[in-house]
Amino acid sequence: LNPNLQSRGALVVLEGLDRSGKSSQCSQLLSHLQSIGCSAELWRFPDRNTAVGQMISAYLSNQSNLDDHTIHLLFSANRWEKRSMIEEKLKSGTTLIIDRYSYSGVAFSSAKGLDFDWCKAPEIGLLAPDMVLYLDISPEKAAERGGYGDERYERLDFQGKVREKYQALHDASWKMVDACLPMEEVQKKLREYVLECVAACKNGKALSHLWS
Ligand code: TMP
Ligand code: MG
Numbered sequence: 735l736n737p738n739l740q741s742r743g744a745l746v747v748l749e750g751l752d753r754s755g756k757s758s759q760c761s762q763l764l765s766h767l768q769s770i771g772c773s774a775e776l777w778r779f780p781d782r783n784t785a786v787g788q789m790i791s792a793y794l795s796n797q798s799n800l801d802d803h804t805i806h807l808l809f810s811a812n813r814w815e816k817r818s819m820i821e822e823k824l825k826s827g828t829t830l831i832i833d834r835y836s837y838s839g840v841a842f843s844s845a846k847g848l849d850f851d852w853c854k855a856p857e858i859g860l861l862a863p864d865m866v867l868y869l870d871i872s873p874e875k876a877a878e879r880g881g882y883g884d885e886r887y888e889r890l891d892f893q894g895k896v897r898e899k900y901q902a903l904h905d906a907s908w909k910m911v912d913a914c915l916p917m918e919e920v921q922k923k924l925r926e927y928v929l930e931c932v933a934a935c936k937n938g939k940a941l942s943h944l945w946s
Contacts, residue, residue, distance in 0.1 A: 739938020743773065743829035744931045745820065745861055748924075749837045749900065750869035751893050752883075753876040754913045755920065759869065760833045762921050763928060767829060772932060775823065778833035779813055786812045794885045806843040810856035813839070820861055824941065829932055836860060836944055837903050842887060845895035850902065854945060862942045865931040867924055868904060871913035873897060 746763075748756045760776050767774035782791040786808055792798040793805050800808070813836065823830055836857040844850045873893035882888035887896070904910070909927045911920055 740825070741827065741936050741938060742941070743824045743827050744864045744928070744935040745824055745830050745832070745941075746928055746931055747832045747835040747837070747863040747866045748869065749834060749841075749866055750913060751871055751873060751876050751897060751900075752885075752888050753879045754869040754871045755879075755917065756833050756869055758917070759920060759924055760831050763831050763924055766921075766925055767831075767928070767932070772829060773827055774829040774831060776831045776833070777816070777820075779816075779835055779838065780809060781812055781816060784812065784815055786815060794887070796884075796886055802843065802846050802848055806839065806848060806853060807856060809839045809843075810836075813857070813860055817860055821941070824861075824935075829928075829935070831928075832863070835863060835866075837866065837900065840903060841896050841899035844899045845892060850899070857944050860944045862944045862946050864935055864939060865927060866904075866908045867927060868900065868908050868910050869913035869920070870910050875914055 748760055750756050757778075760778075764774055764776040780790040780794075781787045789798070789800075790805070790808055790812060793800050793808075820830060839857060840850065840853040843853045873890050876882075876893065877890050882890075887893070911923050913920060915923075
């Protein structure tokens, strides 16, 4: 171990369409990490608890209408308001599992027709995840899972567009996991990836920033 390298927690992001199983997989991952003595927390975006988050929540539940650019910037602001807390957590050695991040921001807004690079711009400078785990599912299969809820974006045709945008965003650092596998198998794969990532960060892997 190089003594100049800083040991820290890992920043792991789960992404995928609505109903891809992210939230359940995230909580199982968290329990697993904690059960093996790894300091870990589960966060999510949007974080609906802040003032900005409440505006986002009202928009998603159709209680308010906002210009597409405006809501895009609010989603981004919601990550910026947590940026320093994320960094502190990681530096204190806690691993963060985050349910959605900047990739959701870009995929959902650009699927509405906003310019792809314009959507990426406000995310520049946020901490880059050490690993992105993408739970891949077709919108048709996702819709079969008890159907979508009532929130904005939870429509089959729109989810198809979001999936195309996710495909344009993903790079070699993403781990693609077939979300249609049995839940336990998905979890097994996710655990393997996450443990690998946690070890790398413990051994001094440097933090980086979007978009890298
Ligand atoms: P949730 O279902 O994970 O709470 O997310 C709510 C919706 O918000 C979901 O349809 C994805 C969308 N979303 C964005 O449009 N932009 C973002 O930056 C994030 C984090 C989520
Ligand atoms: Mg949802």
